[in-house]
Amino acid sequence: MNEPFTAPQVERIEMGELPCWRIKTAAAELLVAEQGAQVLSYQRHGEQPLIWLSEQAEFRRGLSVRGGVPVCWPWFGDLARNPAGVRAMREDHGPAPAHGEVRGRDWRLQDIAKENGAVTLTFDLPQSASGELPGWPHALDLTLAIRLDERLDLSLTTRNRSSYRVALSQALHTYLAVGDIREVGIEGLDGLRYIETLEDWDERHQRGILNFAGETDRIYLDTPPRLDLVDASWKRRICLEASGSHSAIVWNPWIDKAARLSQFADDAWQRMLCIETANVLDDAVELAPEQSATLALCLWSEPL
Numbered sequence: 026m027n028e029p030f031t032a033p034q035v036e037r038i039e040m041g042e043l044p045c046w047r048i049k050t051a052a053a054e055l056l057v058a059e060q061g062a063q064v065l066s067y068q069r070h071g072e073q074p075l076i077w078l079s080e081q082a083e084f085r086r087g088l089s090v091r092g093g094v095p096v097c098w099p100w101f102g103d104l105a106r107n108p109a110g111v112r113a114m115r116e117d118h119g120p121a122p123a124h125g126e127v128r129g130r131d132w133r134l135q136d137i138a139k140e141n142g143a144v145t146l147t148f149d150l151p152q153s154a155s156g157e158l159p160g161w162p163h164a165l166d167l168t169l170a171i172r173l174d175e176r177l178d179l180s181l182t183t184r185n186r187s188s189y190r191v192a193l194s195q196a197l198h199t200y201l202a203v204g205d206i207r208e209v210g211i212e213g214l215d216g217l218r219y220i221e222t223l224e225d226w227d228e229r230h231q232r233g234i235l236n237f238a239g240e241t242d243r244i245y246l247d248t249p250p251r252l253d254l255v256d257a258s259w260k261r262r263i264c265l266e267a268s269g270s271h272s273a274i275v276w277n278p279w280i281d282k283a284a285r286l287s288q289f290a291d292d293a294w295q296r297m298l299c300i301e302t303a304n305v306l307d308d309a310v311e312l313a314p315e316q317s318a319t320l321a322l323c324l325w326s327e328p329l
């Protein structure tokens with residue numbers, strides 16, 4: 026017998042100071058803030074959340090919310106650690122904020138499309154199209170399409186509207202929800218090179234599954250399309266399928282760094298893990314005039 030068809034509901038709500046969109050489909054509920062075009066939470070009905078949102082999250086204008094999927098663009102992390110081509114794009118404009126310029130800015134909802142029980146929200150960032158981001162005077166059309174169906178699909182597209190080549194780095198900084206970080210592993214990294222940012226950016230090789238027993242902040246290189254987070258305590262795997270990406274950051278702050286982080290409970294490190302679908306270091310993007318690139322992530326879960 027067919028399930029009764031439930032039309033998706035899309036509702037505009039306020040979370041603190043931030044206008045947000047709540048989408049409910051037959052399968053799941055998704056919350057997205059217009060600021061940063063930031064997915065805040067994603068949960069399938071009757072299951073644990075897939076995406077983690079901090080219980081201490083603050084919903085304030087200009088401030089990136091801790092959790093969800095912040096968009097890091099047009100550079101990832103510390104600008105000084107980026108390739109020379111990316112660094113050269115920024116004009117002198119005081120200290121460069123971590124993870125670029127778009128997390129705390131107002132994106133614009135361009136479109137809500139519903140088809141066959143799925144919903145797609147498409148956001149763009151007008152300040153980027155007009156080359157008005159601080160210290161980044163390059164005209165780049167930037168859109169994020171967020172599609173909720175049986176799975177969650179995010180597609181971040183940059184199109185170069187300038188008359189010269191533009192280089193950038195970027196990431197979909199996904200905070201995943203886990204039952205207990207000490208009982209999870211990541212499959213798909215075996216044999217890869219990674220940069221151990223906690224040991225002076227030393228280059229190393231991954232052997233086997235990655236498990237967690239302390240602060241972790243690594244950049245994996247030449248990543249395959251598929252990475253799986255295997256969560257023994259919640260008896261599920263979260264599957265991440267990337268396209269347009271050959272690098273990924275794996276991050277958990279553990280105890281000491283958690284105590285220093287904003288909007289982060291002292292014990293929240295046990296319940297989250299970031300796997301960030303990226304274009305960083307050698308995998309940074311360079312776009313000729315009128316060229317575009319899409320960084321995409323498809324996320325779903327399977328029982329163990």
Ligand SMILES: O=P(O)(O)OC[C@H]1O[C@H](O)[C@H](O)[C@@H](O)[C@@H]1O
Pocket residue numbers: 102123124242243274275276299301
């Ligand atoms: O506190 P934020 O600016 O949001 O950054 C949070 C984290 O993002 C990334 O995963 C970096 O690899 C970490 O070094 C950083 O601590």
